[in-house]
Amino acid sequence: MRLTFLGTGTSFGVPQVGCECAVCTSTDPRDRRTRCGVVIEAANGTRLLVDTPPELRLQLVAVGIATVDAVLFTHEHADHIHGIDDLRAITIRRGAPLPFYAEPPTFATLQARFPYIFDAAFRPLPGTTRPEGVLHPITPGTAFRVNGTSVLPIAVPHGRASVVGFRVGNLAYITDAKTLPDEALASLVGVQVLVLNALLRTPHPTHLSIAEAVDMAQRVGAARTYFTHLTHDNFHAQLAAELPPGIAPAHDGLVVDLPEP
Template sequence: MNIRFLGTGTSQGVPVIGCDCEVCRSVDFRDKRFRCSVHIETEGKSLVIDTGPDFRMQMLRADIHQLDAVIYTHEHKDHTAGLDDIRPFNFRQKKDMPVYGRSQVLNQIRQEYSYVFSEKKYPGVPQVLPIEIDEKAFEVEGITINPIPVMHHKLPVLGFRVGDFTYITDANYISEESKEKIKGSKILVLNALQKTPHLSHFTLEEAIEMAQMLGAEQTYFTHISHKLGLHREVESELPEGIHLAYDGLMLSLP
């Protein structure tokens, strides 16, 4: 399994428009963050979790030529706004794109992309095959995906476990039942927004505490705000086995 972080930033990305803080002015490539998304390549299949506003540039930058399915964590715009840019994959692969999400996610997509689902479609619109999921395990192209329910303040969000890899973003609460589903992961991804308290995201301290409790061999933090600090400084402060992810980071599991 090959894992590539396509984006590791929060909803505004980094740098933030109009901001002159040291992170937004940083020349370190690790401080340049597209909106959150991850690419998983396993068993010859290519999957993406979330298509945010930067999806087109993420696909170009990662030079991804094949995409077999899109899986959504939740319905917020920074995770769904790039869906229209699946069109080149429709043309290239000559088939509809399977799109997996909870009912509320698919309903939101149908509203925001009403032209995709209209009875009289304009030529060239995205070809989408919506597939509803819940908290039960499901298969994508023969690959078993295990949903991990978490809470984003009062909004239910799904993380996903694929083999020994678990990906969770936009969370500030994980139930004991979900923790049991995560345990045993070799690589865990968690959101760590900033150092100060936030209504709906783990802080850095909370994410570290959760990572240590869950005990993955390696944990990487994502959904990072410019308020967290410079990558090189925060990375140097983290406990062993815990890291900040960055755009373009690639990981592998046997």
């Protein structure tokens, strides 16, 4: 199994527009963070894209990924869905719509903001294209399969939004969580690689802080934990040096390989 980080930044991205702080002007490429998304590739070759961040086209080009088999949406916030139109380049070559998996509230937002994708009556003009997707509603705690690959949605709290993380085999990807409830922790038993959001050094009402994320990571006990959804509060190198063994900040373009369960 392979995990590819497309983006690891907060909703502002890093560098942040108009900011001249030391991190935003850093020359370390690991300090440049686009909005969050990953691709999970199972041993059978199935590729799962998690979220469609605004920089999706640039992210996929940067890592050399040209095809995916399905899209999993964590939630409806703009930094996780507003790159959806970039899927045109993938669906036009598929000859068939992409399966989209999300909770009903996320689908409602997608349909409201991007009706041209989901309205069966809409037909693009000759010579033009649109992304093609088929909606598949999911329920936290109930696994579903994509081309034989089992995916478990895991509910996590994030303010007013309904948010899910995903477990695929020994890998779990969770972003935009304020905490990991007991039910989520139970769903994460045995994971070898955990991805977890770690927003700021100070508490935040809807996101794990770095200290809170460390605590949750240690409670899960994965062999490797990678922090994502990072802000311009932290240099990559400095944060990496501070974190406990087995926990590290992710960066855009990072590839993590792990054995199948």
